[in-house]
Amino acid sequence: MESQRSHAWARVLILAVAAAAATQCTPSRPASRAGGAAVQSDLALAAQRTYVAPGDLDEYYMFSSGGHSGSVYVYGLPSMRHLVTIPVYTPYPATGYGFDDDSKKMLGELTWGDAHHPALSETKGDYDGRWLFINEMNGRIARIDLRDFKTKQILGPIPNLHGNHASSFVTPNTEYAMMATRFSRPVPNRPVGVDRYATEYKGIIAGIKIDPQSGEMSLAWQLLMPPFDYDLGDAGKNASDGWMFFTSYNTERATGKLEVTASQRDRDYIAAVDWRAVEKAVASGAGEMIDGVRVIDTKRVPGLVYLMPCGKSPHGVDVAPNGNWIVGSGKLQGVTTVFNFEKVQTAIRNKDFTGEEDGIPVLKYESIKDAEVPVGLGPLHTQFGTDDWAYTSLFVDSAIAKWKLGTWEVVDKAPMSYSIGHLAAAEGDTVSPDGNYLVGLNKLSHGRHLSVGPSQPESSQLLDITEEKMKLLYDAFTEPEPHYAQIIKADKVKPIEVYPKEENKHPLAVWDVNQTGVTRNGNRVTVKMVAVRSTLTPTDFEVNEGDIVTVAITNIEQTTDELHGFGLLDYNINVVIDPGETKTVTFTAKKSGVFAYYCTNFCSALHQEMQGYMVVK
Amino acid sequence: MHGLARKNRFLDQTIDARARLMVLVAAVLLLATYFLPLWNLTMFAPQYPEGLRLDIYSYTLVGGNHGQDIKEINVLNHYIGMRDLVNQEFTEFQWMPFVIGALGLLMLRTVVHATVAALVDVTMLFVYFGAFSLWSFGYKLYRYGHDLSPTAAVQVPPFMPPMFGGQQIANFEVYSYPRAASYAMAGTIVLLLGALGWAWWQARRAAPRDEVAGPAAS
Numbered sequence: 021m022e023s024q025r026s027h028a029w030a031r032v033l034i035l036a037v038a039a040a041a042a043t044q045c046t047p048s049r050p051a052s053r054a055g056g057a058a059v060q061s062d063l064a065l066a067a068q069r070t071y072v073a074p075g076d077l078d079e080y081y082m083f084s085s086g087g088h089s090g091s092v093y094v095y096g097l098p099s100m101r102h103l104v105t106i107p108v109y110t111p112y113p114a115t116g117y118g119f120d121d122d123s124k125k126m127l128g129e130l131t132w133g134d135a136h137h138p139a140l141s142e143t144k145g146d147y148d149g150r151w152l153f154i155n156e157m158n159g160r161i162a163r164i165d166l167r168d169f170k171t172k173q174i175l176g177p178i179p180n181l182h183g184n185h186a187s188s189f190v191t192p193n194t195e196y197a198m199m200a201t202r203f204s205r206p207v208p209n210r211p212v213g214v215d216r217y218a219t220e221y222k223g224i225i226a227g228i229k230i231d232p233q234s235g236e237m238s239l240a241w242q243l244l245m246p247p248f249d250y251d252l253g254d255a256g257k258n259a260s261d262g263w264m265f266f267t268s269y270n271t272e273r274a275t276g277k278l279e280v281t282a283s284q285r286d287r288d289y290i291a292a293v294d295w296r297a298v299e300k301a302v303a304s305g306a307g308e309m310i311d312g313v314r315v316i317d318t319k320r321v322p323g324l325v326y327l328m329p330c331g332k333s334p335h336g337v338d339v340a341p342n343g344n345w346i347v348g349s350g351k352l353q354g355v356t357t358v359f360n361f362e363k364v365q366t367a368i369r370n371k372d373f374t375g376e377e378d379g380i381p382v383l384k385y386e387s388i389k390d391a392e393v394p395v396g397l398g399p400l401h402t403q404f405g406t407d408d409w410a411y412t413s414l415f416v417d418s419a420i421a422k423w424k425l426g427t428w429e430v431v432d433k434a435p436m437s438y439s440i441g442h443l444a445a446a447e448g449d450t451v452s453p454d455g456n457y458l459v460g461l462n463k464l465s466h467g468r469h470l471s472v473g474p475s476q477p478e479s480s481q482l483l484d485i486t487e488e489k490m491k492l493l494y495d496a497f498t499e500p501e502p503h504y505a506q507i508i509k510a511d512k513v514k515p516i517e518v519y520p521k522e523e524n525k526h527p528l529a530v531w532d533v534n535q536t537g538v539t540r541n542g543n544r545v546t547v548k549m550v551a552v553r554s555t556l557t558p559t560d561f562e563v564n565e566g567d568i569v570t571v572a573i574t575n576i577e578q579t580t581d582e583l584h585g586f587g588l589l590d591y592n593i594n595v596v597i598d599p600g601e602t603k604t605v606t607f608t609a610k611k612s613g614v615f616a617y618y619c620t621n622f623c624s625a626l627h628q629e630m631q632g633y634m635v636v637k
Numbered sequence: 638m639h640g641l642a643r644k645n646r647f648l649d650q651t652i653d654a655r656a657r658l659m660v661l662v663a664a665v666l667l668l669a670t671y672f673l674p675l676w677n678l679t680m681f682a683p684q685y686p687e688g689l690r691l692d693i694y695s696y697t698l699v700g701g702n703h704g705q706d707i708k709e710i711n712v713l714n715h716y717i718g719m720r721d722l723v724n725q726e727f728t729e730f731q732w733m734p735f736v737i738g739a740l741g742l743l744m745l746r747t748v749v750h751a752t753v754a755a756l757v758d759v760t761m762l763f764v765y766f767g768a769f770s771l772w773s774f775g776y777k778l779y780r781y782g783h784d785l786s787p788t789a790a791v792q793v794p795p796f797m798p799p800m801f802g803g804q805q806i807a808n809f810e811v812y813s814y815p816r817a818a819s820y821a822m823a824g825t826i827v828l829l830l831g832a833l834g835w836a837w838w839q840a841r842r843a844a845p846r847d848e849v850a851g852p853a854a855s
Contacts, residue, residue: 552712577712578705578708579705579708629790
């Protein structure tokens with residue numbers, strides 16, 4: 021009896037469930053992501069591919085721009101562990117950057133920068149592991165030496181050019197890095213009303229010469245360009261070596277509400293710059309000096325620049341490993357356009373032009389295009405893998421499309437969480453990409469992490485690209501805000517671990533506690549100090565109020581990882597000195613009294629005892 | 638009377654080619670002390686997984702890692718008030734290569750002036766020199782472990798660092814072992830004693846006939 025009744029109830033229940041299922045209703049998640057298979061990773065594969073056991077080393081370095089944090093962040097791949105922060109455009113007390121005299125001087129009056137596109141130095145189009153260049157919006161570019169992972173030079177703000185977004189993009193043998201205007205303005209800069217934007221405002225493309233031995237950068241030349249917003253770029257390589265490509269938007273030359281006014285044309289341009297021809301023009305004395313810089317007006321010197329039409333408001337332009345295909349991604353389109361460099365050359369030879377912009381010929385789109393690849397909505401950037409695979413980031417679709425150069429076939433799409441900007445494949449912008457890994461540098465993370473309040477971290481997602489289908493391996497939450505990143509095989513970078521004593525030529529360096537001491541010249545006081553476990557010698561010194569004091573600290577250690585700090589309380593001073601390094605810090609002794617200084621960078625069992633006093637009388 | 642005479646006869650005998658060759662090789666082995674380390678001290682700690690290495694030559698101290706290890710050892714030792722390990726502290730480095738050279742020359746002299754007496758002399762001198770060097774090395778270690786500054790930051794009871802083998806000292810595993818040059822010197826001693834033994838055995842083989850002949854004659 022009991023069991024018969026329960027059977028009856030069970031039948032009713034099944035019917036009810038079936039009825040409910042037959043009714044249409046809104047699914048709890050989008051159909052495109054039903055089951056979640058696409059966004060979730062194969063756990064076993066992901067764990068195996070990303071797990072780097074304690075003490076083991078990663079396979080690749082990833083140098084990720086920190087955007088408006090002004091720093092470069094270094095990650096290890098495939099673990100995605102954050103290894104170190106390289107401060108570039110902003111003070112960083114952790115390493116004392118921006119506090120000692122040299123780095124303070126390098127930063128100048130600016131204490132922030134909007135760092136965008138790291139560019140590893142190249143030899144024959146391949147990363148050589150020597151330097152990393154990174155641009156910044158305030159018209160600057162910096163060089164980091166990968167021998168010690170330190171910022172060595174900041175060039176700029178350079179004259180004429182405003183809003184240095186389309187930068188750094190080194191040429192295949194690191195002859196040049198590039199800079200280009202995002203915010204056109206009058207050249208030379210003067211107060212001209214925005215209503216005269218179309219005619220009086222100018223864009224600038226600047227060639228930054230790099231010394232092949234020292235890496236020292238210098239401003240070589242500038243090209244005066246129409247007032248477009250130059251956005252991104254890439255250097256030609258192999259077939260297209262000697263050329264530089266820049267995307268531009270707002271070729272409408274509009275002002276005001278640009279989101280509307282600059283989105284009217286179906287096609288904007290990729291500016292193709294023959295930089296070898298520019299070099300020749302400069303050598304023959306072309307151009308005029310504006311604000312101390314040789315500026316060549318592209319209107320007066322023909323043959324330096326050609327415009328390749330590219331739809332619509334293109335963002336990224338990326339040259340394929342063979343150098344012949346140039347991929348331009350119109351961010352307001354559903355396709356990415358592939359141009360053929362040979363065809364570009366032919367069109368230039370045949371004067372196959374459809375018009376001009378301020379004297380610069382516009383090439384005929386149909387004559388230079390090889391394909392429009394239907395990658396998806398909002399294509400931004402393209403990176404390359406092995407076997408002619410290309411990977412294009414799709415901001416609007418929030419995905420990466422995988423497609424093939426030559427056949428133009430789109431074979432896979434991987435959803436990104438969320439709204440991917442740049443992407444970086446292992447050595448994916450060189451002449452010989454590695455394949456293996458791809459990192460999506462996403463703009464939004466939308467709570468795929470423990471909540472940290474409204475100011476959310478960005479997300480960088482690691483994908484495996486060794487197989488037909490891309491596979492998501494890892495979510496990392498990176499410091500704001502990764503724009504571009506480059507991934508280099510670890511064995512190409514060979515950093516030192518201490519500064520060798522023999523190389524320290526600092527005039528104020530002392531290597532023996534007996535040589536330390538205080539010297540006075542008028543109101544200028546120099547304190548030569550030695551830092552070694554576990555004493556800062558001298559352990560006290562006296563100055564007079566108003567003295568200009570320079571403390572030169574030499575860390576005489578030659579042991580790896582034995583860093584010492586010099587923090588001076590109430591004087592806003594914190595310097596960190598690496599083994600074998602000498603740093604100076606200069607300040608005016610404005611406050612009288614007694615002020616403690618101490619080692620800020622934990623060094624030894626008696627680190628707490630590493631302290632002294634400055635007496636200001 | 639007979640015994641002493643026999644002994645004198647033995648000492649006056651010349652040693653044969655085989656024994657001379659052994660003495661020559663013994664002398665040549667000493668060359669190792671000019672190129673190779675005598676002793677090695679290696680210290681491991683959690684912070685020093687690669688170890689800090691110190692090689693002792695007959696004429697100098699050499700730290701591992703391009704000399705850096707010796708600086709590091711001194712930095713660490715200063716916390717317990719140990720004196721710096723520096724060449725100036727070791728007078729041995731001044732005279733040891735010279736003495737080894739002199740002993741080597743004496744061996745070469747024995748090869749030419751090949752009497753058992755000369756061989757006994759140089760063997761005795763060399764064994765004495767070897768033993769003295771070992772004692773001196775041990776004494777140096779003892780002094781380093783015992784002459785600790787009374788004002789040191791970290792007070793540790795005086796200790797004897799290991800001379801042969803391993804030992805745990807605070808967070809350090811310390812290992813001390815002879816290296817190639819010491820083995821070469823040991824080889825020298827073995828060869829000298831071997832040459833002596835060979836000479837004695839040769840003499841003994843020859844002796845019975847003499848002895849039989851001797852009493853018969855008297």
